Amino acid sequence: MSNAALYVARSGLDAQSNRMRVIANNLANVNTTGFKRDRAQFETLAYQTMTAAGAASEGDARYATGLSLGSGVRMTGTARINTQGTxxxxxxxxxxxxxxxxxxxxxxxxxxxxxxxxxxxxxxxxxxxxxxxxxxxxxxxxxxxxxxxxxxxxxxxxxxxxxxxxxxxxxxxxxxxxxxxxxxxxxxxxxxxxxxxxxxxxxxxxxxxxxxxxxxxxxxxASNVNVVQELVDMIETQRAYEINSKMISATDEMLKNANQQL
Structure with missing residues (x-):
């Protein structure tokens, strides 16, 4: 069994950890004069194409969707939200x-x-x-x-x-x-x-x-940070981090079972 899922989940942990840092900085500067909140931006990592969409399957038939496996996510930057503060x-x-x-x-x-x-x-x-x-x-x-x-x-x-x-x-x-x-x-x-x-x-x-x-x-x-929105984003980030942590635990358990059975 491949351990690729471990690396995918780890990339999710890193991305959510960085997003939490952005949110923490926004909340820390809620009373900073003229502060503009940041928003974390993400993109997918490279895909491994097993079967290309449109490739020949049997005879004249072709695959409609193909098979591509993603390798995770990464944080590409922070976008500064320049809306007017109060x-x-x-x-x-x-x-x-x-x-x-x-x-x-x-x-x-x-x-x-x-x-x-x-x-x-x-x-x-x-x-x-x-x-x-x-x-x-x-x-x-x-x-x-x-x-x-x-x-x-x-x-x-x-x-x-x-x-x-x-x-x-x-x-x-x-x-x-x-x-x-x-x-x-x-x-x-x-x-x-x-x-x-x-x-x-x-x-x-x-x-x-x-x-x-x-x-x-x-x-x-005043700062344009909306505390309620930041708290919602914080909870969402925390849940995503927990899910990626569980993914690592689940994948590790699957690999352990495979090693015991083989």
Whole structure:
């Protein structure tokens, strides 16, 4: 008796274990600002064709279906689900949420440009608008010392009311980057993504134009993880893992019986 079924079941265990890790990461980030849930994707492994469909059987007759035996499954990747998360009002003037497509741009420590949906920005000691990790917003915007209020328009225009002035002073404009395939961005951790050949080049411009979303001041985008859906997926994954485990036990018992009888 062939032990091929053992390898098929093992591939199922590996696939379900990886899917459970994806689900666990989604649930762990249920409160992460701007987080986008991932979905595990699978594909079949190679088939062993014993009898080809359409091959001659007897005389002029041909097999209608053929005989092919699969060799299991594997996880091919994770698809990032880029649906809009709920906007939560914080009333913090430096908090920004993107309503629609697009990413904020930040300058990474190695000089590259990173992209993020997390708009929980702060001021550095020098007055620059930075992320919670200290990465400056790109283009860099400096808030003068003594500014009494900061206003951010839906198009990203940042203005500040300075002491002794009756009108607000424009400090700069937040530009958003849009990608043809945002799921192709490389996740780097810390809510940061980087460009890849799969994502395409960033299309940078003013918020609200050319398909880019608008900016909401004093709000943050919540994670788009649906806890109920993740729990359902977790139970389904657990059951599939158990079935593959039982398949290994059953196949092992069949092989044991065959060895005892022969």
């Amino acid at each position: 906007l939560t009002q914080t009333d913090n003037p430096l908090d920004m949420a993107i309503e629609g497509d697009g990413f904020f741009q930040v300058t990474l420590t190695d000089g590259r440009i990173g992209y993020t949906r997390a708009g929980n920005f702060n001021l550095s000691a020098e007055g620059q608008i930075v992320t919670s990790d200290g990465l400056p917003l790109q283009p860099q915007i400096q808030v003068p010392e003594g500014a009494t209020s900061v206003t951010i328009g839906t198009d990203g225009t940042i203005s500040a009311q300075l002491a002794g002035q009756t009108e607000a002073t424009e400090l700069g404009k937040v530009e958003l980057a849009r990608f043809v395939n945002p799921s192709g961005l490389q996740a780097m951790g810390d809510n940061i993504f980087t460009e890849t050949s799969a994502s395409g080049a960033p299309q940078v411009g003013i918020a609200g134009l050319d398909g880019r979303g608008t900016i909401r001041q004093g709000s943050l985008e």
